[in-house]
Amino acid sequence: MDMGLQGKVAIVTGGAVGLGRAIALALAGEGAKIIVADIAQSKADKTAEQIAKTGAEAKAVRTDVTKSAEVQAMVDQTVKTFGRIDILVNNAGVVGPQGPWSDLPEESFDYVVGVDFKGVYLCNKYVVPQMIRQKSGKIIIISSCAGKTGEQFNGVYSACKGAVWNMTQSLAAELGPHGINVNAVCPAAMDTDLMEKVYRERSEFFGFKPDELRKKIKGSYLVPGDLTVQDAANVAVFLASDKTNMMTGQAVNITGGIEMH
Ligand SMILES: NC(=O)c1ccc[n+]([C@@H]2O[C@H](COP(=O)([O-])OP(=O)(O)OC[C@H]3O[C@@H](n4cnc5c(N)ncnc54)[C@H](O)[C@@H]3O)[C@@H](O)[C@H]2O)c1
Numbered sequence: 001m002d003m004g005l006q007g008k009v010a011i012v013t014g015g016a017v018g019l020g021r022a023i024a025l026a027l028a029g030e031g032a033k034i035i036v037a038d039i040a041q042s043k044a045d046k047t048a049e050q051i052a053k054t055g056a057e058a059k060a061v062r063t064d065v066t067k068s069a070e071v072q073a074m075v076d077q078t079v080k081t082f083g084r085i086d087i088l089v090n091n092a093g094v095v096g097p098q099g100p101w102s103d104l105p106e107e108s109f110d111y112v113v114g115v116d117f118k119g120v121y122l123c124n125k126y127v128v129p130q131m132i133r134q135k136s137g138k139i140i141i142i143s144s145c146a147g148k149t150g151e152q153f154n155g156v157y158s159a160c161k162g163a164v165w166n167m168t169q170s171l172a173a174e175l176g177p178h179g180i181n182v183n184a185v186c187p188a189a190m191d192t193d194l195m196e197k198v199y200r201e202r203s204e205f206f207g208f209k210p211d212e213l214r215k216k217i218k219g220s221y222l223v224p225g226d227l228t229v230q231d232a233a234n235v236a237v238f239l240a241s242d243k244t245n246m247m248t249g250q251a252v253n254i255t256g257g258i259e260m261h
């Protein structure tokens with residue numbers, strides 16, 4: 001199926017590794033030009049090189065999504081390089097130290113809120129005017145199933161993921177008349193650096209070893225098989241495509257059925 005993404009310009013934040021890299025590669029595979037916007041410069045360069053080897057166009061732009069000036073510069077750089085912005089994937093995300101709410105240091109709260117909530121606000125803030133000028137655009141916000149139900153010992157992350165899901169709905173309402181779709185993706189656990197940290201730190205509060213917690217979560221999916229970054233990347237491509245022009249303000253669960261609302 002032609003997804004209509006040939007020549008489209010996409011920014012993928014946090015595109016250096018993990019889910020962001022999978023989304024960047026998947027969009028490039030459909031013919032999109034990619035800006036890999038990540039704080040990890042050398043890893044972002046590697047992803048851009050990997051994309052270029054497939055024959056697609058990509059550029060890494062070192063960006064800390066919590067810094068207004070850096071996000072603005074990255075957006076300007078995208079327009080300078082590729083002439084427009086068709087797709088924004090708000091993927092950059094972090095987890096703080098896992099543990100009881102009252103033990104979380106205030107600076108960890110600020111760190112998680114800074115990347116997972118303010119970072120999404122800033123990227124949308126600077127990309128939206130360009131999309132309004134173009135009278136079209138697709139914004140994808142990577143939330144989480146944790147944003148729908150809440151999570152023990154990972155509460156601030158979970159609250160941020162709920163906040164960006166709410167932001168998805170507000171932006172969808174505001175931007176629909178401009179031809180801009182805004183949707184969220186809510187995956188369950190996929191094996192990435194972020195989840196390694198979660199398994200390592202959170203398992204002790206349940207009395208498990210990290211791998212036991214991993215197996216318990218993975219074993220809870222209703223359908224057989226593993227959930228991978230490719231599963232979530234496929235949905236991101238679909239939401240970025242012209243097949244979903246009448247879909248906005250939605251949060252799509254990719255959870256093997258463990259989250260149904
Ligand atoms: N892995 C999972 O199971 C899972 C489940 C649900 C949702 N998510 C979400 O998916 C997204 C990607 O997660 P992942 O698992 O691939 O994580 P990851 O740790 O593998 O990758 C995160 C990327 O974000 C980048 N990043 C971190 N802080 C940044 C900043 N300030 N500015 C720019 N880039 C920054 C990192 O350098 C890295 O490249 C996150 O939003 C995460 O919350 C992940």
